[in-house]
Structures are given as structure tokens and as C-alpha cells.
């Protein structure tokens with residue numbers, strides 16, 4: 001199942017720089033592992049915002065929730081999820 005996910009990151013300004021660096025390093029590794037195994041299909045930065053638009057390919061809502069809530073930045077994010085299904089006019093075979 002495909003999901004469109006928007007993540008807005010709100011890091012507290014008083015978080016020590018060393019904590020921020022550690023969280024971001026963990027977040028990058030977590031994200032890149034899921035990208036390499038095909039679960040996190042796409043990620044784009046939203047220009048001018050500390051936010052991204054991502055496409056996840058997971059078995060079900062439960063898996064998506066587990067993966068999103070495991071993000072090292074999870075407690076600093078507002079996340080919006082939109083479930084996607086194949087459009088009847090789609091021509092690409094991987095749009096499902």
C-alpha cells in the first residue's frame with residue numbers, strides 16, 4: 001500500500017546542538033535504510049520549509065504507524081498521512 005506522508009519538523013530552539021546532531025544522524029541512517037529496502041520510496045524537501053514529502057510502500061496502516069513512530073525525530077514532527085490507490089488512468093506499472 002502506498003502512502004503520501006508530509007513531515008513537518010519542529011526542533012525546540014533550546015535543544016543542545018550535540019543532541020540535535022545525534023538525532024539527525026540517527027534519523028538519516030533510519031531513513032536511508034528504509035529507502036534502500038524500498039519501503040520509503042521517495043523523499044523530497046519542500047522548498048523553504050523544514051519539511052518533506054515522502055512516499056511509503058508498506059503492507060498496511062499498522063506497518064506505516066510503526067515505521068513513522070520509530071523515526072528518531074518523531075516527537076519533533078507533525079505528520080500528515082494520505083493513503084493512495086491506483087488511479088484508473090495511470091500508465092505506470094509501479095503506481096500501486
Ligand SMILES: O=C(O)C[C@H]1C=CC(=O)O1
Pocket residue numbers: 007009027028031050051052073
Ligand atoms: O529532514 C527531514 O525532512 C526530516 C527527516 C526525514 C528524513 C530525514 O533524514 O530527516
